[in-house]
Structures are given as C-alpha cells and as structure tokens.
Amino acid sequence: MMSNGGFSSRNGASGPSYINGPFQNPITIHPSTQGYIVAQPSSTMTQSKAPLLPAPDNYNFKLCQQATPVSLYQSPSASSMPIRPPEGCSEPFAPSQPAACNHRMLLLPTSQSSSTPPVSNSFCQNLHQPISRQYEGHTHVGNAVNPNPALGSSLTSMAYSLGTPTPLFFGNASQSPGPPPASASNLPVPGPNAANAVPQTSNQLDRKLYGTPPAVGSPADMGASPPLRPPGLLVSSVLPPPLADQNEAGPYPPQAGQMSKPAGTAYPSLEPGYQGIEGIPKPLPVHPPTPLYGFPPQQYQQPSVGPAQLSPSLSALSLQSQTPEALRVVNLLQERNILPPGPVPAPTPCLPQDLQKLNCSPEVFCSTLTSIPQTQALLNKAKLPLGLLLHPFKDLSQLPVVMSSSIVRCRSCRTYINPFVSFLDQRRWKCNLCYRVNDVPEDFMYNPVSRSYGEPHKRPEIQNATIEFIAPSEYMLRPPQPAVYLFVLDVSHNAVETGYLDVVCQSLLESLNSLPGDTRTKIGFITFDSMIHFYNLQEGLSQPQMLIVSDIEEIFLPTPDSLLVNLNECKELVRDLLKSLPQMFTKTMETHSALGPALQASFKLMSPTGGRVSVFQTQLPSLGVGALNSREDPNQRASAKDVQHLSPATDFYKKLALDCSGQQVAVDLFLLSGQYCDLATLGCVSRYSAGSIYFYPSYHSQHNPAQTERFQKDLKRYLTRKIGFEAVMRIRCTKGLSIHTFHGNFFVRSTDLLSLPNINPDAGFAVQMSIEENLVDMQVVSFQAALLYTSSKGERRIRVHTMCLPVVNSMSDIFAGADVQAITGLLASMAVDRSVTASLSDARDAMTNAAIDSLISYRTSVLTIQQPGLLAPACLRLFPLYILALLKQKAFRTGTSTRLDDRVFAMCQLKYQPLMYLMLMIHPSLYRLDNLTDEGSLNINDCTIPQPGMLQLSVEKLNSEGAFLMDTGSEMYLWVGRNCNPTFLKQVLGVQNYATLPLNMNRLPELDTAESTRTRAFISWLREQRPFYPLLHIVRDESPLKASFMQNMIEDRTESALSYYEFLLHVQQQVSK
C-alpha cells in the first residue's frame, strides 16, 4: 500500500473515527439522501434553490482544502514525465478565458481486475477544483465563458507548448490552466491553497486518497458545512440550466415524452459539406498531431449517414447483385450440417462502414434484430422478438476512461454524447436520441488527445461507443460508499455436516488481500442457526467476540458500531475469526435455520452504508419470519403435467430485497444443499436486490469433491472480481422506441431506470422493446445504456455503451439482420417469465410457436419462389435447433426427472447470464479431442491452440474409438469411448487402458507429450474465455455423470422429447398448413 506521509498524518487522527463514527452520521441522520427519496416533489427543488446558493461555495471550499496535499497526477512511468514547475501554476490567466483545458483524458487499458492503475483519486481531486471554481465564476462573479474561439485556441496553444508529449496519458498540458484562475486572477474565490497543491512534486501515487473522494470531506469539514444534501439538489442551484443535473440518480429524470420536438427531424439533415469528406475518422491518434488551430470550422468529418444511404438489401443488390449470405435459403430438412465450424458470429448491422467501425461490441450490447423495422406493424409481421441484450459491466481489456470537467449530455433527454450524434457546425450537436440541438460546451472544443482546438468530433467520447467517465460530484446522491462486505453463514448441523465452512473460510483467508476495496473497506460476519451470532471485531480486542441474539422475533444489533469493521485495521482479528470459525460449530446439534431473521439483521447492519451481503444457506429456512415449507413432491418430478411452485411461496424475501435495494444493499445467495430449498422463494432476495445466485446441489465436501472444487473456484472469482456499488443503469433509446419489459436481477425503479445496489462483471440483462411511433424518415436509431456506479475505490464512474442500428422497411432486410443467438436468449428469458406467470407448457408452446411463426412469416413475405421443404434464411437456420435445445433445457424440459430447485436455478441463469455464456448453456459445444492436430490452430503467446471443429450434439457423432469434449459453459465433460485410441489414453489421460480409467477423474495429468500439451492448451483456452472456472469431468461409460453428458445430446430422441429431425418435421407441418 502506497502512502503519502503528509496526507496520512493529516487524516491519521481522524481516521478511525471517520470510519466508525461520524462517517455514518451524515448518512443516518439524512436518510433522505438515499434510496427511494429520489422522488421528491419538484417544488422542494425550486424552493430550495435560493437558500442553497451559498452552499456550493462552502462545499467547494472544503474540497479545495481537503485536496491541498494532493500530489500531481502521476503516471506509472512518472519518471519520464517532467514535473511542472511551480511557476506554471501562477501564470496569469484571466478568468474570463474559456475553460478549454480543464479536462483531462486517460486512455487506459483497464484490466479485468479492479486495479485502475493510474487513475488515482489525486488526479481526480486536482481536477475537480478548477471546475468547481469555474462554476462559481459563472454564477456568482458573473464571468461568462467567452465563446471566442480565437482566444480559446491561443490558450490551447499556450497549454500545448507547456505540455510534455507523453504518448499514453493525455492532457498534461491541461494541468497548467486548471488551477490558475484561483491564484492568479485576484478573484475572491475560495481555496487559494489549491494553487499550492499542484506544484507539489512527488513520486508518490497517492492511493490513500481513494479514501476521501471529492464529495466526502473530512468529518471536521462536515461539521462546518451545511448538512449534507443530495448533490443533485445542490448542483441544480449552481448550474444555470435547470435540467443540467438530471443524471441517473437525480430526483426527476426527464421523460422522453416531454422533450421538445424539433420540427423536421429527418435524421441526417447534414449539409453536404459535412458528409464524410474523408469518410472515416481517424482512430484516436496517440501521438500529438500537428496543431490544427487554423482550420476553418467547416472541416468536419463526422461519420454520418448520408440521406442517400442505401437500404441493406439494396446495397447488397448493388454490390453483389445477389441475395446476401444471411438470406440464402436453407432447406433445413435437407441440410444436415448447419453448425458453423467455430462460434456463431453475431451479424453485423448494415451501417456505413465508418459508423459500424465505431459501433459497440456485440458482446456488450446487441439487439435481436440488427435492422430495426420501421413500424410496429412490420415487426408484428416478422414475428421476431425485438429486444436488447446487455453485458454492461463486462471485464474489458481496453476501456477508454475519460475525466472531464463536465460530462456533455443532451439537455433534454440527458443522453451522453456519443459517436452517433451529428455536429451541425462547430458549436452545435444534435442528439441522436431525441434530436434536440445542443451547444457544444467550450471545454469540449479542446481535444486532449490531439491537443488541438476546434475538433470536438475527434474527442474520445465521439470516437468510442464504449467509454467510462469519472463522474463529478453532481452524480452523487451521497458520498461514495466504501466497499462493505458482510458474510452470513449458516452454521446449523446440516451446514456443518456438508463441510462448506472450511472452504468459505479458507477461500476468504486467501482472498482477504485481494478483495476489491480501498482503505475504507469494511467487513463483517454473521452466523446463524436457530439464533443469530454476531462477531465483534473491533480493533483492540484480543480475539473476536461472539454475541448471540436469541430473540429472533425482534432482531436487534447488539453493538452496531463494531460489527462491521475496517478490514485493514482489523485484519488480524478477521483472520483469527476465519481460522476458528470452522471449528466453533463442529459439535452443534441445532438443526433449525433462521434465515429470515438473519437477513433482517444483515439488512439492519448494512443499511447505513450499503454493500454486499453474501448468504450461505444449506437448508430450507425453518424458524422465524420467512420460514418455508417444502413444496416439492418428488413423485411429480418427471411428470409431463405442469410443474407447480415455480413462483415464490411468500413475499417476505421480495419485500426484504426491495428494502435492501432502497438502501443499496445487494444479497448474493449461495445455496449448498442436498434437499429441496425452495430456490424459487429464496432466490427473490437476490433477484430484486441485483445479487447473484449460486447453487450447488448435493454439496458435500467429502462425497462430492467435484462440486467442492467448483465451489472453491467460483468463490475465488466471486471474492476477487470487480464490483460496483450503489449503481443505477438507464437504457435510453431513440424517440419512438420504448422498453416494455426487463429481464435480469434488479429492481425497475422507474420506467427506464434499473436500480442495482451491486453490479458485477458476470451479470447480463435483457430488455424487450416495442415501436411506439413509426420510425419513418430515420435511417438509424441508437440505444444507450449508461451505468452509474461507485467503484470499489470510492470513485463514481459512468460506463456508457452506445449502439447504432439501421432502420429498414422491408421484411427481407429484417430477416437478414436477425441475430439468432440474441433472439434465442431473449426468448428464453420471455419463456421463464411465461412459465412463472402462466405455466410451463404455455412457455414451451410459446417457444415452439416463435420458431414456427417466424418461419411462416419468412415463407410468406420474403420468399418469392415456393419450394418444398422447411425453408429458413441462413441467418435463422439455427433457430429451430436452439428452440429444441431450450425445450430440452433443464428449465423447460418435461418428462425427464428434474428437481424443482435445479429447474428454478436454470431459469435464474437463463435470465441472468450474459448471452455468450448463456448460449453454451443452451447449446453446448462438442469437439473431438483424440485426433487434435495443429492444423488451423491459433497461436497466442507462443502457445499453439488447436481448433477442432464443432460437432452436432448427436450420439451419431460419437465414436467409441474417440474422445469427445463437451463444453456446457459451467462444466466440461470429456467422454472417452470404450475403444478409445490407446495413444490418447496413455499420452493424454496417463492411463494404460480404458479399464484403469478412474470413475471420478477431474483433471488431465500434465504429461510431457505433444498430445497432452495440445489437449490441455485447448481446454485452458476454452476456460480463459469466461470468467468462471468450468470443471472438467472425465466420463466413461460406467460413470454416474454419463447421464448428464448424454442429456445434452439434444439432437437425439429421448423417451419424452422429439429428435431434431422430428422437431423439424413438426415445424414444417405447422408452417405449410
């Protein structure tokens, strides 16, 4: 841990009290800053404007003072960065000069771990000062921003000349003009100290500062400043435009319906001069390019859709004079090999190349139809679902992070500026969602990447469809919360018997240092059986103190202050506790489980801060509130009749989840049980609080070692993965489209706002859309998902994904743009809803009908020549197969014995998993492994990874002389044939013959043979593609797991389900009716 002497001594005294005492007070005293209070009557807002005016002064003043010892922003390669001489700061800058330079950009590869290397908060703080002062300048001193570009450019040039050319971190130059207005302009601006802050030379990367993000202020400061109020309110009094602070967390998100409608909004109404002179905008120039000041304002190369843009089918016609590949007619009954050799690629939207190049990655954001139909009638006719699938918090290898003084957004719909807006001229941009014309702020004219002025369309915001902003304080309803983790462990007899406590404690001990967080991270533990046990871990105790509360009817916290403790200060006590916990309950005879009261206790404990509660439960809760009865009748598991009890038995868990959601607490559920646990009811607590659900059926550390290993790996990932707190996500779409249904784990707080107390990189979302107004006159529509969250380092960040799709008006174009995987994913989510609200058989029928209807629609409205057979466009050729796979999925299958919990868990996964993992779960991949060659192999990091072709999931593809790998996403099965090639057995599996192959083998021996290296390289390559760790089961004919392997052979017939061919015949019969 790096530290800054000066800073820690400053904060040292107030450190502990800050954590345990006063820190909570602002929050507890003003609960109105949290949760639901968001919806306040607007009158309060306006009324409070006047009295609030002085507040920002005060507030910012604190900020400046706080930030005094902050060092300059330091890059990791700080040595190469010349330190700004102190004189630089005192350079006189008239405050009336444009704020062209107070934004800085970082384009950093953000790796998947939570380390956000050089974006230290010190940088952040430095940055906020000039901004706040400038706002004051606007409002109080009355210095308007001078819109004179000449001045601006001269300023920029000065900044540029001062700057040092570092290739990766942009915006050193802007450091100089940032602070000066305060020190040099003789303005009565508070915070002259800030000037001193800048020149501080230091090589210390002041990570400690994460502890005190800009808005927090030290406790002493808090006392002096007026009581903390939602910054949304506060800022509304500062910023002149009344709408300016309507961010995700703001009290009144504006409605799309209230937008002013600019007349004549034919979208690409650009003057000819603007339309792609060079067509393709340059990718972010890394080296400082030549100064561009002299350019006349007309030089725009904004990627735009020309009015003359061809419709996809027309362009296809003109380019190839034949039907595009996606529309090639496939007779499913005749073409047997429809699987592509590798993964199924997502279709590319039919956009001009320069736009498409900027578009969001389909792994993060994709639509079921990559060409949006113009009208709802057309969509209804196509019989395909319209929706979006998102994986917004995906671990990205490269993510541009922008730190800007003000985040440029549309004034009416609050859309973030994105690559698909159009610049009307140098000063104005037109929102691509609501078509309002907005001004380009002065800051935005300066491009820190190229360090040039007057090229707003070259800024990273315009060049990247996925971007992350570091949010200023108006995006906070309260000071960013610390990372808070609470572990709630079941210690009843049943739980101790499974032996899971050892694994949890061991994993936690190992990961204790890598838990995402900063110096403020807090941790706490609760165990429960028929009573609730709290653990006092307060600093100064020699050993953890267990506090037992036996009154589970009215739960209370015995010592509210010392149950959640600072992880860094009390690490030793936490370690002690984790070491002794597994032994503490070995003799317990308590069989009851009071989960409900334990959850209530956790909620009470967490509600002042928010955070993550991880609940480990091994049996049906039997005591106190939320006690449940077993609803499953084992005799009904295999019945073909309708499955009952898919919906929750009580609303207790749902209510609790909503309470948690209001206080920014997410509950993650780990269910480890042999018995029925009523996941349908218990799962609610995670589903509506944006938690995740893990399920380990028949978990036992001795009897089921494979499950234990999976649990260990999952826990490791769970504990160390990135996490975002107190998040909200808003999905905006172009006017005319509207979202009507949401799928995933969250609470929909208002029409398009998802409340996500926690967000993790493994969470996927789906939404269904309808076309409310005809999209006539539009060539493209856009969708924007903005995720506002607090990082584990206490930074408020906004991750914005924007996707642009073409609008089409012919059926063939709609079909050509269909994304079969996304459609399947969305249909699966819809089917889960249907089976809960209606019935399972209803859902199954609906899925079959979806396939039939879309093919009928294709046949009647796209095909010109009627041929016999079952015809599908090439892009939808896998659709019936995927539907059949869904019908045979654990979630929806009938006739095969399926435990209710297994079924419900599969349903949860269908709704919660991101599409790429979901597809593996629905339709596993099958590879032959015994004859791997280097032919066509990939070469990554000097490692040759063979690429065997994907096989159909049919027993006819299996061969008793081969070995086959089936990858189902969360598990892998390596099936070894009875007469398997002896070389493979020896060289890869390390056994002499088939008979000596053990029944429960879970890993490949590391043999020094070419075959073994190849096989292991391939398997580890598959594993690396996903964040969780799929277990490998080596399966032989006698293995108990053979059944699980064989039930994934979805193209084959089972006693209760059709084979693929039969299913096709059934579909054909319906289609040709």
Next chain:
Amino acid sequence: MEAAVFILSLVDCCALIFLSVYFIITLSDLECDYINARACCSKLNKWVIPELIGQALATVLMLVSMHWFIFLLNLPVASWNIYRYVKVPMGNMGVFDPTEIHNRGQLKSHMKEAMIKLGFHLLCFFIYLYSMILALIND
C-alpha cells in the same frame, strides 16, 4: 326506502369515483417518474380492498332491493374485483406489485382498467341519481 337505497348507492358510487381518480393519478405519477414503483404500489394496494368492498356493497344493495338491471350491471365489475384479488400469486405484494408493474405493459393495463372503471362508475352515478330522483318523486 327506495330513495334511501339509492342515496346510499350514490354515496358509495361517489367514493368509488374518487378512488378511481386516485388510482389514475397515482399510476400516471408512476408513468411520469414522479413517484417510485414501491411507493406507488404500496399506496394503491391499500385501496384495493376498500374498492372491492365498495363495489360489492353497491351490488348487494341492488340485489336486496331487487333492481335486477342495475344488479346485473354491477355484477361483472364486482366479480372482476374479487377475481383479481384472489388471483394474486402468493409471492406478490398485492394486486400491484412493484417488481412487476414495469414489466409486460402492466402499468398500461392497470391504467386502462382504472379508466374503464371510472367510466363505469360515472355511468352508475347518473343511473343512481336518476333512480333516486324518480324514487323521491314517487314517494
């Protein structure tokens, strides 16, 4: 006697009209984001049973006073109210569930329902008024 029955129904009907208006206002607040789903649903769920009782009361009054036409007019609405209340799944927090209300166009259908009920109650109001005047004159 007859007049008393209609005066009572009239009062009941007024209450139901106010309730419908309240439902519509609250739902449109939710639509416009002035209120969050949780608050909206807990507000509305409180009034589901009073509404049900009010409607049942009017129906029963018409039945016992043997006004068959008005009784038959009221019966479908009363049974719909009861059906809707009974059919709430166990895991839901009432007729209006905050986790569901933004899904599958539920908000719109609730809105539509409230509108139709408002129209119906207005119609009933005038029928009761007319019948009441008639009854008073006949007395």
